[in-house]
Amino acid sequence: MKYVIVIPDGCADDPCPALGGKTPLQAARLPNIDRLATLGVCGLTNNVPHPLTPASDVATLSLFGYDPLEVYTGRAPLEAAALGVALGPADWAIRCNFVHVPDGHMRDFTSGHISSEEGGQLVEALREILPAGFDLTPGVGYRNLLAYRGETGPIFADDVTTQPPHDIPDQPVDRYLPRGTGSDVLRDIMARSRTVLADHPVNVARRAAGKKDATQVWLWGQGRAPTLEQFDRKYGPRGAITTGVDLVRGVGALLGWDRLEAPGITDYIDTDYAAQARLAIDHLDRYDLICVHVEAPDEASHAGLVEEKVKSLEQIDAHIVGPILDALPKFGDWRMLVSPDHRTPLTTRAHSYGAVPYAAGGAGIASGGPVQYDEEHAQRGPAFDPGWQLMPWLLNK
Ligand SMILES: [Zn+2]
Numbered sequence: 001m002k003y004v005i006v007i008p009d010g011c012a013d014d015p016c017p018a019l020g021g022k023t024p025l026q027a028a029r030l031p032n033i034d035r036l037a038t039l040g041v042c043g044l045t046n047n048v049p050h051p052l053t054p055a056s057d058v059a060t061l062s063l064f065g066y067d068p069l070e071v072y073t074g075r076a077p078l079e080a081a082a083l084g085v086a087l088g089p090a091d092w093a094i095r096c097n098f099v100h101v102p103d104g105h106m107r108d109f110t111s112g113h114i115s116s117e118e119g120g121q122l123v124e125a126l127r128e129i130l131p132a133g134f135d136l137t138p139g140v141g142y143r144n145l146l147a148y149r150g151e152t153g154p155i156f157a158d159d160v161t162t163q164p165p166h167d168i169p170d171q172p173v174d175r176y177l178p179r180g181t182g183s184d185v186l187r188d189i190m191a192r193s194r195t196v197l198a199d200h201p202v203n204v205a206r207r208a209a210g211k212k213d214a215t216q217v218w219l220w221g222q223g224r225a226p227t228l229e230q231f232d233r234k235y236g237p238r239g240a241i242t243t244g245v246d247l248v249r250g251v252g253a254l255l256g257w258d259r260l261e262a263p264g265i266t267d268y269i270d271t272d273y274a275a276q277a278r279l280a281i282d283h284l285d286r287y288d289l290i291c292v293h294v295e296a297p298d299e300a301s302h303a304g305l306v307e308e309k310v311k312s313l314e315q316i317d318a319h320i321v322g323p324i325l326d327a328l329p330k331f332g333d334w335r336m337l338v339s340p341d342h343r344t345p346l347t348t349r350a351h352s353y354g355a356v357p358y359a360a361g362g363a364g365i366a367s368g369g370p371v372q373y374d375e376e377h378a379q380r381g382p383a384f385d386p387g388w389q390l391m392p393w394l395l396n397k
Helices: 031-039 056-063 075-083 116-127 184-198 201-208 231-235 246-255 273-283 296-302 306-331 387-394
Strands: 002-008 041-045 092-099 134-138 143-148 216-224 239-242 289-294 334-338 356-362
Touching (some): 002 306, 031 356, 116 134, 184 216, 239 246, 334 387
Antiparallel strands (some): 041 356, 092 143, 092 216, 134 143
């Protein structure tokens, strides 16, 4: 049996006044996803249990059949997996952003979207001041990853709390510094980074060019390495994933899925949809399960772009779901699932809690009759809450 999972990230929404009271899924023409839903079923699944935060890390773990309440340890460890940074059971991963705090306030959590090349030079300088056991890996742009090797004994504890810098725009940063047992080592790295970075040539050049400089690092999102059973051991199928998002790559890596990459695949609405479908179809002979994750609808929601969100859904339908549905019978028995991870309503432009519609069909899934893939029709189909139970159902486990 071959399985394909297509994730239109954040596609689930509320009725929009700009769409005459329809949701983007209702406004979009989706003949292929409707075909899949009619072949099988369209129902609801809930991937974000309280008190976890709605985001793709928690929600894709659930979609892939893992109870996030059991396995989720934080965002940074998943990004470590995407960067290929190995973590032992005693180790921690911590997000390390270059931020712009010129006056004690969080003025820009991206340091004016500092480039990866500039960031890499700053990382080199910062390595000099790190205490023993800490290691810094450069990431993309302003995002880096700090690892703490805990074999020498834990110097900070599970009660440490940190603050995502994008959630405190223009706030005084003093109120949001790391707290809890051993958090002084994190506060100390942040304070010392100010001195190292102040007159670094990269920052001098940025200021001269009228750009925002990286005044310090901001540490947040810490977590220990999760202990996930590999997907093929837990469920059987050998998997691979295509995505433009590091965080989702990290989830795939932890599951033991191979990474399918091609030029033109991005985490934005300009992504090459057809290239992702081709990757999936070209690799179906080598894998039992392929996941195609598309970030575009989520990005359109964050940007508040109603038309773009509708368009991205139609692109996914025409260039991904359609060709894959047509190709699957060549490989024998198959099942296909289309489901977003979480909701991202255009009204709030932020992720939200709540169930999302899925469509699933293929061998052995009885048709529930003609149905359209949207939030309303999904309310009448089979529901999964908690959502992690959908995957074992799809795989007949
Ligand atoms: Zn998002």
